[in-house]
Amino acid sequence: MFYTAKMSLRLRLSASFVLIFVCHSSLAAEPLWQDQPLRDYIAWLTSQDIAIIYSSDLVRPEYKVTTEPVNPNSVAALREALQPYRLSLAQGPGDSLLIVRQQTASGHIDLTVMEAGTTFGIADVRVFVGGKLLGVTDGNGKLAISDQEPGTLELLVAASGYIDIAPNIIELTTGQTLPVRIDLQPLQQALPEIVVTSSLYSLRYDPAGSHTFLDRDLTTKLPDVGDDAVRSIDRLPGVANGGVSTRSHVRGGVNNEQLFLFDGLRLYEPYHLKDFHALSTIVDQNAIADINFYSAGYQVPYGDRMSGVVDISLREPTSETVTELGLSFFSASVLSMGRFGNSDRGDWLVTGRRGNLDLIVDVVNSDYGAPRYEDTVLHVGWELSDRSYISANALLSYDKISVAELDDSEQASAKYRNRIFWFKVDTAWNQNLSSSTILSATVIDNDRVGAVDVPDMSFGNVTDNRNFNSATLKQDWQWSASGKWLFGSGFDIKRLEAEYEYDSTLNILPPFDQILDNQPLLVRSIRTAPRGAQYAVYLSGRWRPFADLILDAGIRWDQQTYTTASDDSQTSPRFNVLYNWGERTELRLGFGMFYQAQEINELQVADGVTTFFAAQRAQHAVASLSHKLTSGIDVRVELYKKRYRQLMPRYENVFDPLVLIPELQIDRVRIDAEAAVSKGVEFMVTGENNAESLLWWLSYTWAVIEDSTEEGTVKRSWDQSHTVKAGINWDWNKWSFSAAGSVHTGWPKTELMVETISNPDGSSELVAATTPRNALRHSVFHSIDARASRRFDVSRGELTVFLEITNLYNRQNPCCTKYRLQTDSGGNQSLTANQGNWLPIIPSLGVSWRF
Structure with a gap:
């Protein structure tokens, strides 16, 4: 038993969904008690000199005031509030009231x-x-x-x-x-629950579930540009990103080497502004339940990408209807979810998001253009029985973009539309056997036009129209034969169609037509419509011969029918080991083959390529050792090596990767690597103090990624030899503070040089040359992002306000160089080089209301 002596008057807020929220002057008025904790109401009555005694076993924390009291400061109102919970009042010691259970026949x-x-x-x-x-x-x-x-x-x-x-x-x-x-x-026994694969980082969003690195609360509190949860991956070791794009390089791989899954379905081109550095993904973070991120050694259910997996789960609707409204400098969003039907067997979820970049640009400088994007997630599900669940889902996105350089050297506009629909059936046939089936359709339309005009250097234009359609049937089975054996199998059948209409003209003026295999005039006109299919089958088995040892092996077969390559089928064996070395230490080993076919929507028409290449191959070898200290600190060391073979050509801009129209630049270069090697060591330490709601992490990575070309061994453009990443989150009362930062070796760069030479006839001309590709480096990159948020209890729900700052101290981290040819009054020409930088300091103010 306990006696509540006094509780101060609770402040109530009323909010409207606008850019800047305001607090009403009635904050100190009589509180509104409906839907508030019953214990808080009793405490308030106690502060009004009504002595009340009760047991915490009777008045439970989840009990709320169900209806608004007509006269809150009265014993009659208290009796009414207790009635739904079969509680009543009796005379206590002295003048006090005692809360007791009603006498009932139930x-x-x-x-x-x-x-x-x-x-x-x-x-x-x-x-x-x-x-x-x-x-x-x-x-x-x-x-x-x-x-x-x-x-x-x-x-x-x-x-x-x-x-x-x-x-x-x-x-x-x-x-x-x-x-x-x-x-x-x-439904799955202990064996399937054990993570055998090395290089798995789990960004859990559901606070009820276990997590290994970041939970939902923390991830939503971390600073990230554009309010995009997928950017949390950039905080992990082995991931390289300049900060502009949501496409990342994972352990040396190209930024298109990650398999992107949402609710088990593969997403193609899952980015907004996809040809303009992909500033955001098309999946609103409000729809995300958790993210599993693999950076190497993933198992055979994951195929057709050779560097990583981003596996996003759909958020599960709660038993009560929940609505969330959000507004920040970057986006405005809404979410609503809940349950319906007999016994709440049905559930639904709807999200909508609109990017605010066009509004921000219009205020800052409308000459930059108007980048606008929207996306929507629709979900409805029904429990056919206690063992079977079916859902219908849709993911829709739309982009309308117009952007330009302030000097009018580049102008571009584009429209993108993604329409993705899928039906999913999950069935637990019995305690040991389960299956998941997905039937989906994807339609993507991309239209882009642009022009380039750099005085005395180059000019050109482009029109690019692409369409992509797919129909997919995917099924996965899992059978737990015993406490020592687990088997999995599955197949994937896809019908694919694409259509390309591409036209471009590029004029490169002397002397820049002399460098990087440039041509004075380049005209391209491509019309092609490939059709075909993809097939995949896999089989896996997991065996625990001893209590401390688990072996996992699998094999996968993939085939593509639309390619003209000599090798259009691939077989991928993979093997993983987990050994528990005592109670606190785990050793994981992984080895396998990973193929990546060129997708039907990845034809490189912008660079004049009209045929598909054979699937690329990467061989992974990983060893990971983790240990939990008695203090609760987790220490992890991981060694990895990837050997690339059968690489297809790729195209890069060696001076400035942040241009608007990459294929119409003088620095566009084709890279024909025969092979590549990526290797490194990752060291990570994480600590948590639950008593003080404090979490921190620190990682160091040494890595090298090199291509083998006719030029010799060349560093890839995102090679960063040494990287340190760190972060911290501290929750204090209703405040939350977080910061995350990184320091790494500057990325490689190539420089352009121009000189004037005299000809025998007395005339002069300009001669251009470049340094060896990626032989130089930019200066060291370092940046810190910070975020602070505060929660407020309002009359209906909860309001959260946050301030976030990217690149807190406005570090100028060089990314690129823009070259221009200048002519003086005497007609003499000289080359100027202007350094471009990654993101400057970017503040963002936002508010979200959950009710």
Whole structure:
């Protein structure tokens, strides 16, 4: 028993969804109590000189005031607030009031649903008696069932991912409060739950689940440009990114070597502003439940990309309807989700987001153009039974872009439209056998026009129209044969179509037509419409011969029918080992072959290529050792090596990679690498202090990535030999502070040189040359991003306000060089070089309202 002596008046906020929110002058007025915790209301009454005594076992933390009291400062109002929970008032010691349970002919059940063999409570479990839904468990797996008829009762429970293996028969007597615990078994036994693969970083968004690096709360609190959760990957070791794009280089790979999955479905071209450095993904972070990120050694269900996997899960709707509104400098968003139907078997989720870059640019300088983008996620699901779930989903995005350089040297406009639809069926056939089936259709339309006019250097124009369609059937099976054996299999069938209409003209003036195999005039006109299919089949097995050892092996076969390559099928064996070296140490080893076919929508028509190349190949070898210190600090060391073979040509801009129209530049170069090697060592330390809500991490990476070409061994343009990354998050009361930063070796660069030479006839001319490709380096890159947020309880829901600053101290990190030819009054020409930089200091103010 305890006595609440005093509680200060709670402040209430009312907010509207605008760029700058304002607090009403009625903050100090009489509080509105509907939907507020019942304990807070009782404490307030106590502060009004009404002495109240109660037991925390009776007035539970989840109890709320269900209706607004007419006269809040009265005993009658308190009786009304207690009534829904079968509670009443009795005379206590002195003049105090005692909260007691109502005398009734019914009984009460205090239910707890746990995962078998653990102390983990399972949230959102639906509980039935006689076919009637009695309620849903809270985040701790608890549910209070009041006013239940006495007798012999059978409790039926349903939870996603769990199975109830025994009947739950209870005997409830009149007036009894019966504690009941139900243990549920996960649909997959312990063996599948163990992560064997090395190089897996789990960015968990669901606070109810376990996590290894970042949970949902932390990830949403980390500073990231554009309010995009996928950018959190850049905080991990082995990932290289200048900060502009959401496309990253993973352990030396090209930035198109990651498999991008959403709700199990592969997404093609999942970026906004895709030809303009991909500033954001098309998946709103409000729709994301968790992100699993693999940087090497992933298993055979993941195929057709050779450097990484970004596996995003769809957020699961809650038992109560939730709406979230958000507004920041970068975007405006809305989310709504909940459940419907008999026994809440149905669920739905809707998100909408609009980028605000066009509005910001219009205020700053409208001459930059108007980049605008939108996206929407639609989901509806239904539990056909306790073992089967079906859903219909859509992901829609639209971009309309016009951008220009301030000196009018480049102008471009584009329209992009992605329409993705999929049906998904998840079935647990029994406790050991489960399957997932996806039927999908993707339609992508891309239209782009642009022009380049750099005085005395080059001029040209481009018209680019592309269309891509796919229809996919994908199915995955998993069978847990025993506590020591787990088998998986699956297939993927895709019908693919693409259409290309591309026209461009490029004029390069002397002396720049002399460098990098340039031509004075280059005209391209391409019309092609490839058709074909892709097939994939895989089989995997996991075996635990001893308690401390798990072996995982698999083989995958892929084929493409639309290519003209001599080798259009690939076989990929992969093998992983996990050894538990005591209670605190784990050793993981991984080895395998990883192929990447050129997709039907990846034909390099912008660079004049009209045929598809054979699939590229990478061989991964990884060794990872992790140890948890007695202080709770996790230490991890990982060594990796990737050997690339059968590489297809790639095209880069060696002076300035941040141009608007890459193929119409004088620095465009084709790289024909026979092979490549990426190797490195990653060291990471993470620490957490739950008492102070503090989390921090620190990593160091040594790496090298080199191409083998006819020129010899050449560093790739994103090679960074030494990298240090660090971050911290601290929650204090309703405040949250976070910062993340990185320091790394400057990326390689190539320089242009021009000199005037005299001819024998007395005339003079300019001669241009370049340094050996990537032989020089930019200066060291370093930057820190910071974010602070504050939560406010308002009359309806919760309001969060945040301030975020990218590149906190406005470091000028060089990325590129823009060259221009200048002519003086005497007619003499000289070359000027203007350094370009990665992102400058960027502040962002935002607000979100959840109710």
